[in-house]
Amino acid sequence: MSIQARRERERAERERAIVAAARELAESEGWDAVTTRRLAAEIEYSQPVLYSHFKGKGAIMAAVAVEGCGDLAAELAAARAAATDPRQAVADMARAYVAFAERRPALYDAIFNLPVDLPFASKDAPVELARAFAELAETLRPVAGGDDLEAFTETFWSGLHGLVTLMRNGRLRRADHERRLAILVDRFTR
Amino acid sequence: MSIQARRERERAERERAIVAAARELAESEGWDAVTTRRLAAEIEYSQPVLYSHFKGKGAIMAAVAVEGCGDLAAELAAARAAATDPRQAVADMARAYVAFAERRPALYDAIFNLPVDLPFASKDAPVELARAFAELAETLRPVAGGDDLEAFTETFWSGLHGLVTLMRNGRLRRADHERRLAILVDRFTR
DNA sequence: GCAGATTGGCTAGCGGTGCTAGACTGCGAG
DNA sequence: CTCGCAGTCTAGCACCGCTAGCCAATCTGC
Structure with missing residues (x-):
């Protein structure tokens, strides 16, 4: 079960990264600059990944x-x-x-x-x-x-x-x- | 100069119509529903007409x-x-x-x-x-x-x-x- | 009265948005 | 070794605000 544990850990880490990226981007350039594409680029994943963590931009x-x-x-x-x-x-x-x-x-x-x-x-x-x-x-x-x-x-x-x-x-x-x-x-x- | 007067009157009337449409639409369906396309349809003109009256949606x-x-x-x-x-x-x-x-x-x-x-x-x-x-x-x-x-x-x-x-x-x-x-x-x- | 300039509206389209369907890939289980 | 399934990606939808450029109708000067 250790592999699955690692997976979940990584997933949690990625979720944390999304929120952090959104926050930093919003603080440095305003909420208008926080788009799902930009966010995806920031965490170096594709856009749809965001939606596997959050229901939508609002949830982020x-x-x-x-x-x-x-x-x-x-x-x-x-x-x-x-x-x-x-x-x-x-x-x-x-x-x-x-x-x-x-x-x-x-x-x-x-x-x-x-x-x-x-x-x-x-x-x-x-x-x-x-x-x-x-x-x-x-x-x-x-x-x-x-x-x-x-x-x-x-x-x-x-x-x-x-x-x-x-x-x-x-x-x-x-x-x-x-x-x-x-x-x-x-x-x-x- | 009467023709020009009529023109200006019509133009003013149309401007009034734009603002009225924006207001009514916003009050009945919220500002999210107020799009330039929707507004244009409401006043029965094409979209670019809005921009001959106002600098942009914000101005409206x-x-x-x-x-x-x-x-x-x-x-x-x-x-x-x-x-x-x-x-x-x-x-x-x-x-x-x-x-x-x-x-x-x-x-x-x-x-x-x-x-x-x-x-x-x-x-x-x-x-x-x-x-x-x-x-x-x-x-x-x-x-x-x-x-x-x-x-x-x-x-x-x-x-x-x-x-x-x-x-x-x-x-x-x-x-x-x-x-x-x-x-x-x-x-x-x- | 007619050619040319000007005005004013339109169609079409650009670059962007949030979000998603469906293909693909690589891993774990049998 | 193969199959099934997660997980990820590419591509695209429908929409946004806004604008370039065409085209017809009008006004102007001869």
């Missing part, structure tokens, strides 16, 4: 999104751990969130913007996403007041998400970014 | 977005006019905003989500957009406190936008929508 993007979610969760956790004052923690977390979105726009898009069918707000949402959400929620707990923590977190998160996406699409003047972020944090922590 | 979408912006501005104005209490006005406006996004998702996408190069936060932004923004700003003026009104408006707007987009993409549980909206309004009006 979803895999990238899940991975990226893990990264986001890690960065949020780091920001939370570094802060001492609860209010400051919220500000730092917000800053970390925005920084992530700015630094890795393609990854952020995969997670939140692109129409990639991932189960999100449900039981079988990927654990990475749940972790990211939990980091946010824990940071916000001290300032949630009487509001339902989950809804409160989602609302604050929406604020961050709105700031990030509207600014990146040129819908908001970049110059006032800091000011807007400060207003959002202030209004949710006072 | 931009035209739809500008039109939609006018609609949004009108609905926000109506909501503001109907309210008496300043705090209630903010809540009503928020509700109107969300309702617009829910009722006409394709239009909302054209305005805010799709990578359509429109000048937004600049001098030559379309007047329709400026109107919509001004409606928001005027409603928020009484509750902005010491914050810069423009930045404050943008921040609140981002909150609404985040709620709308995250919910529509399935990133937020629909059930808690009202609760989240209430939290957002509350935090920005207290």
